[in-house]
Amino acid sequence: xxxxxxxxxxxSVVRTKARRFRxxxxxxxxxxxxxxxxxxxxxxxxxxxxxxHWHVDYLPCEALASLVTRLGEPELALRLSAxxxxxxxxxxxxxxxxxxxxxxxxxxxxxxxxxxxxxxDQLSQADLx
Numbered sequence: 001x002x003x004x005x006x007x008x009x010x011x012s013v014v015r016t017k018a019r020r021f022r023x024x025x026x027x028x029x030x031x032x033x034x035x036x037x038x039x040x041x042x043x044x045x046x047x048x049x050x051x052x053h054w055h056v057d058y059l060p061c062e063a064l065a066s067l068v069t070r071l072g073e074p075e076l077a078l079r080l081s082a083x084x085x086x087x088x089x090x091x092x093x094x095x096x097x098x099x100x101x102x103x104x105x106x107x108x109x110x111x112x113x114x115x116x117x118x119x120x121d122q123l124s125q126a127d128l129x
Contacts, residue, residue: 001034002073004115005045006108007061014090016058021087024104027064029080029111030056030091031101033073042066055091055102065108069115076115077101083114 007028014021032041045056046063069076077098080086084103091101105111 001038001068002071002076003032003034003038003042003066003068004076004111005030005032005042005056005063006065006105006111007059007063009059009061012060014055014058014060016052016055019055019089021055021090021102023059023061023087027105027107027111028059028061028087029084029103029105030059031073031077031080031103032056032091034068038068042068067115071115073101074098079114079117080105080111084110 007030009023009026009028011025012023014023030045032045035041046066052058071079074095074097077092077095077100080103081099084105086100086104087102088099092098095101
């Protein structure tokens with residue numbers, strides 16, 4: 001299982017301990033793995049923790065919504081990378097298949113369409129987007 005948190009972000013440069021990422025103003029979807037407790041992970045992202053650990057903790061963004069899906073984190077990230085702009089290397093250091101786990105999406109409807117599409121290996125990019 002995995003989750004998505006939808007953020008509204010200003011144009012900014014995000015500085016983590018080791019990297020810098022440039023964001024344009026817009027809606028972004030962050031993909032994560034549920035692990036032992038999906039609720040706790042999502043709650044952490046929604047409340048903006050004082051102690052920063054993961055890339056997502058550094059986002060200067062407003063959390064708008066979250067959802068949980070039965071898709072695995074790698075599959076979900078691959079689906080979104082096929083039809084949404086992404087911030088290369090953001091949140092994906094442990095996922096060699098996906099270029100990112102942070103995606104700029106056009107709208108909530110666009111995000112939901114990408115999530116509900118057929119499996120990534122059965123579709124072309126045109127089918128997903």
